Amino acid sequence: MRKRIVAGNWKMNKTYEEALSLVSEIDNMVKDEVTGDITVIVAPPFPFLQSVGKLTQGNDLMHLAAQNVSEHESGAYTGEVSATMLKSVGTEYVIIGHSERRMYHHEDAQTLYKKLKATIAQGLKPIFCCGEPLEERDAENHFEYVGKQLHNSLSYLSNEEFDQVVVAYEPIWAIGTGRTASSQQAQEMHAYIREQLSKMFDAEAAFNCSILYGGSCNPGNAKELFSQPDVDGGLIGGASLKSRDFADIIKSF
């Protein structure tokens, strides 16, 4: 069955001490307030992964993600971090293809495909991000744009590999802007994504794939977004840095 997931992408925020406080607060709120089958994921910066992960170890709902991974296994790649390294410190998920990495680090579809392979090969689960810039939406080209992103990186995976993938739809015009996609805009894109996935993989695998919405999701709009039939949760940026807001988003299911 499809998992309901709320994942917090902390991006390049927080010091070590602040990261530990934030995760402890989230962990306590999840323990005290969250009931039901929800997967909560936190994605701190690389240096904090192990310590943040340790603080959530006793809490079955909480899981650890990295914000990026190298496409290479090991070797002379200064500054890079491999999937094996991530796994060795307790990471379970890896965000791949976030629009900030596509934009500022020029990660193209082929590189993202290699990152997907490297991640899955280590038994980790990718959270594959897609989403259109404003000009593509204004030109009413958003479905085609997102369809290509999916096809160009995901379609080379096997059915078994695809079973490990979570997809996050994050319209670029909604990320960090305070401008959220309406629940109708989110639902129609999520349904389209699922349809595309069902053409590339088993219909059952596409049905079971969790598709998250990301882009200025907050405690005020999460309930409406998560109530859509093809919205299986959220990838949260800014609001995941405040424990109360993040916990309230988790409780919006």
Ligand code: PEP
């Ligand atoms: C993100 O960058 O993944 C994101 C969804 O950011 P925000 O929630 O701040 O829009």
